[in-house]
Amino acid sequence: MGILNVTPNSFADGGRFTSMDAALAHAEQLIEEGAHLLDIGGESTRPGAEPVPSGEEIRRVLPVVRTLAKRFPQTPLSIDTMKAEVAHRCLEEGASLINDVSALRGDPRMPEVARRHGVPVVLMHMLGDPRTMQDNPVYQNVIEEIKMFFRKRIEAAERAGLSRRNLLLDPGIGFGKTLEHNVEILRGLGSFLDLGCLLVVGTSRKSFIGRLLAGGGTPLPAEDRLEGTLATHLWAVSKGAHILRVHDVKATRRALGVWRALE
Numbered sequence: 001m002g003i004l005n006v007t008p009n010s011f012a013d014g015g016r017f018t019s020m021d022a023a024l025a026h027a028e029q030l031i032e033e034g035a036h037l038l039d040i041g042g043e044s045t046r047p048g049a050e051p052v053p054s055g056e057e058i059r060r061v062l063p064v065v066r067t068l069a070k071r072f073p074q075t076p077l078s079i080d081t082m083k084a085e086v087a088h089r090c091l092e093e094g095a096s097l098i099n100d101v102s103a104l105r106g107d108p109r110m111p112e113v114a115r116r117h118g119v120p121v122v123l124m125h126m127l128g129d130p131r132t133m134q135d136n137p138v139y140q141n142v143i144e145e146i147k148m149f150f151r152k153r154i155e156a157a158e159r160a161g162l163s164r165r166n167l168l169l170d171p172g173i174g175f176g177k178t179l180e181h182n183v184e185i186l187r188g189l190g191s192f193l194d195l196g197c198l199l200v201v202g203t204s205r206k207s208f209i210g211r212l213l214a215g216g217g218t219p220l221p222a223e224d225r226l227e228g229t230l231a232t233h234l235w236a237v238s239k240g241a242h243i244l245r246v247h248d249v250k251a252t253r254r255a256l257g258v259w260r261a262l263e
Contacts, residue, residue, distance in 0.1 A: 001078065001245040002027075002035030003204065006060045007044045023064045024071070031075055033250035037097070040064055040090075041080030045101050045175070047134040054083050062089055069094020078122070082106030084113045091117045101126055101175065103153045104160075111160035122168045122200050123153050127176025137176040143188040146171050150195055168243070170200040174208060182208040186232060189239035202245035203232040230255045 006023050042060035043052040078097040079090040084107040087098050103123040104110050114121045125146045127137050139145050150169050171185050192199055209228035210219030233244050233252050246252045
């Protein structure tokens with residue numbers, strides 16, 4: 001899953017693809033490098049990020065979705081949003097998957113939008129919201145608490161008329177987790193497969209990788225986290241991840257190709 005952020009403030013690439021020309025060029029690059037699908041977002045969910053009004057989010061993403069759906073009809077498009085109206089408008093224009101970091105909690109109308117369009121939904125775990133999620137997150141057992149969260153969200157989705165086969169799970173690396181929590185989640189990724197849904201993992205360039213690479217010093221900046229990111233991608237696949245959400249498609253595909261040959 002190639003990441004296309006049309007936002008001014010995303011942590012790794014904010015502001016780089018806010019113009020239509022830049023967004024389309026980057027989308028084409030991601031597809032040429034081997035992305036199986038694109039995840040398009042118009043609202044940053046980096047720690048401390050402020051919410052974006054629906055109208056502004058639609059203004060950012062809808063023209064991109066519309067154009068990409070026409071230009072690359074064989075590439076599925078995911079809309080990364082917590083807002084039902086944004087999802088609905090983008091699905092009408094050719095998107096075919098909802099990536100909801102609130103796990104259908106952010107907008108009570110989202111389950112109906114997903115049901116009406118019959119599309120898959122990524123349910124992500126997040127402690128709090130982007131503004132508060134990194135304010136001293138605490139768990140007694142991070143794996144078991146996330147699994148319980150998923151069980152409840154799957155039940156809620158099914159009550160709303162969604163099929164379990166259309167639900168994907170993302171444990172939310174970096175969303176209300178410390179470095180230690182993130183490492184523990186990655187070590188225990190395989191246990192999430194017990195829930196019977198496809199597993200999505202998003203570690204790309206995140207700050208815990210910068211901390212690990214720095215060996216306890218000042219975290220390396222996002223642009224210097226590629227090697228660490230690739231290590232987490234290979235690890236995630238080895239533990240059963242079905243979809244990787246990535247910035248660096250070419251490097252990831254190459255690393256996976258070598259790893260699979262050795263395996």
